Amino acid sequence: MNWPAFVLFSCAIFTLALALLTARRNAFPAKFYYVCMLLASAWWSGAAGMENWQTAPADKILWAKLAWLGIVTVPCYWTLFVWAYVKGDNRRPTWLGQLALWLMPLLTCLIAFTNDQHHWLYVSTLPVSDAPGAAIRYLHGPWFYLCALYLYGYMTLSMLVIINALARANALYRQHYLGLAIAMAIPWLANAAHLTGLVTLFDFDPTPFSFLIMGGIFYWLITHRQWFDLLPIAHDVLFDAIPDAVLVINDQQQIARLNHAARALPxxxxxxxxxxxxxxPYFGNLLPTLWDRLLPVEFELQLDDAYYDLRSVTIYYLQQPIGLLLVLRNITHHKHNQLALQQALISLEAQLESNAQLQQQLHQAAILDPLTNLHNRRFLDEVTPSLLRHSTQQQQTISLVMIDLDHFKTINDHYGHSAGDEVLRHMAQLLRRYSRQTDLLFRLGGEEFLVIFPDTSAAQALRLTEVWREQLLAQPALVHGTPMPVTFSAGIVEVAYASNTFDTAIAYADMALYRAKDAGRNRSELASPKNKIAIQPLSTPVMFD
Known part of the structure; x- marks a missing residue:
């Protein structure tokens, strides 16, 4: 059995299967270059296997020439893969870029197939022995060494990029870079050992055999280290430059990666x-809330004295959760401003409420008589327009009663003003006690009182007035414990619903009051013999019914 050919064919098949498996995966940085590199490696191994399989020297040399398409292409695609992968670049090369990339492989193949005319690639190609199927010993020409210099330049660049990334990688991903470095170093060292004549395998270049080991390393990285499954490995600079705290959690619910801002978390x-x-402690209780959520989870989190806006996104692969992406934005300054604003609003609301109460108090003080706590003339001016509108809409009459205490000056002169004040307060209390809730009571000044009876006729107002007179006689004011009998005179007027002002009505009530005074006091008089007066608009004269 031709074991070298079997091993090389196995290597080609394994590498080709790995390329197909990778091509079916989701997009990841440098995927195109990686698949092309595997295909070129499979070509090289397959061509080397065919060379070992053939027995005729001419057939062996033919497949050796065909192998150059993969030999020159593998380092080129490998370097482009490493560079794009570390940079996280998903872009495919342009057609012009691919043409430039294939220029050297195609030119080398052309020189290989025309080697008999110039011997640039091989000076001689002779079997190592006379045995059937013996390997070919190649004496290399100048183009071979130029190609070697070209390809080793690519490999050196690749290794420098990996070493640089390896130095900056965190512990979890360092094994990824280390695996890449080993996978690249094995074919490189095998080829270098062959060029220097130190190592041959079955009298053949060991480089294509080493692709089996390289493929095994790739397979291990993909299946055991989630290669290409998590976030692109090499976004270190961008990742650490993010001002928000970012953590990547693997499927074991362990911290797989975190940036500088996350390291500064409490x-x-x-x-x-x-x-x-x-x-x-601040994440342990949140895991059931965060894990395996179809939609992003976002809420506010307090860590010591700092506040964060936490956003969690589950990372899925093949419909299975493989990790979490946690982003914590520091909103402490915003939160403090918000709390300060809330406190300011609470203080403002309290101040506004206090101001409203004060305004209410001031308004009450402005519309109330301080001695009797009855409404004053200012409130009368405020309330009369609405009373007139209501009476007009409801077609109701209003009655006014003007009251004046009899001989009040005599009380002040003989007993003092404090006694007079006590009499006024007693009169106000009596009016409130024997009035209806809808009635409005006013002290206009001195010993004068005004009562407004909504929806009340003059006759009804007269009966209510006589109740006050009876009660004042039965319950005289007490001044220093001594009863102070007092009477009052009243003028009553009925206002029709067509009225538009109270001024004339009050004037008529006042005239009726003076008639009561002139008639002997302690009595009530109506404003007209018909007990009713209509207050017409100001543009027409006042008329008695």
Missing amino acids: NMPANAIGLPLKLL
Whole structure:
């Protein structure tokens, strides 16, 4: 059995299967270059396998020439893959870029197939022995060494990029970069050992055999280290530049990665990579809320004296959750401003309420008589327009009663003003006690009182007035414990619903009051013999009914 050919064919099939498996995965940085690199490696291994499979020297040399298409292409695609992967670049190359990339492989193949005319690639191609199927010993020409310089330049650049990324990577992803470095180093070292004549395998270049080991490393990274499943590995600079705290949680609910802002979170350990999230007190209780959510979860979180807006997004692969992305935005300044604003609003509402109460108190003080606590003339001016509108709408009459205490000056002169004040207060209390809730009571000044009876006729007003007279006689005012008998005179007027002002009505009530005074006091008089007066608009003269 031709074991070298079997191993090389196995390597080609395995690498090709890995390329197809990768091509079916979701997009990830440098996916195009990675698949092309695997396909080129499979071509190289397959061509090397065919060379070992053939027995005729001419057939072997033919497949060796065909292998150059993969030999030159593999390092190019490998370098482009490493560069784009580390930078997180998902863009495919332009047609012009691909043409430039294929220029060297195509030119090398052309030189290989025309080697008999110039011997730039091979100076001689002779079997190592006379045995059937013996390997070919190639003496290389100048173009071979130019290609080697070209390809080793690519490989050196790749290794420098990986070493730079390896130095900046965190603990979890360092094994990814280390795996890439080993996967690249094995074919590189095998090829270098072959060029220097140190190592051959079955009298053949060991480089295509090493692709089996390289593919095994790739397969291990993909299946055991979630290669290409989590976020692109090499966004270190951008990741750490994000001002918000960002944490990546793996499927074991461990911290897989965090940026500088996340390291500054309260109680965050220095070596947080690999730490179970439940060990952090402020995250442990949140895991059931955050894990396996179809939609992003967002809420406010307080850590010590700081406030954060936490947003959690579940990362899915093949409809299975494989991790969490947690973003914490510091909103402490905003929260303090919000709390200060709320406190200011509460203080403002309290101040407004206090001002409203004060205004109410001031308004009450402005419309109430301080001695009797009855309404004063100012409130009379405020309330009469609405009373007139209401009476007009409801077609109701209003009665006014003007009251004046008899011989009140005599009380002040003989007993003093304090006694007079006591009599006024007693009169006000009596009016309130024997009035209806709808009646309006006023002290106009001195010993004069005014009572407005809504929806009341003059006859009804007269009966109510006589109740006050009876009660005042039965319950005289007490001045220093001594009863102070007092009487009053009253003038009554009935206002029709067509009225538009109280001034004339009050004037008529006043005239009726003076008639009561002239008639001997302690009595009530109506404003007209018909007990009713209509107050017409100001543009027409006042008429008696």
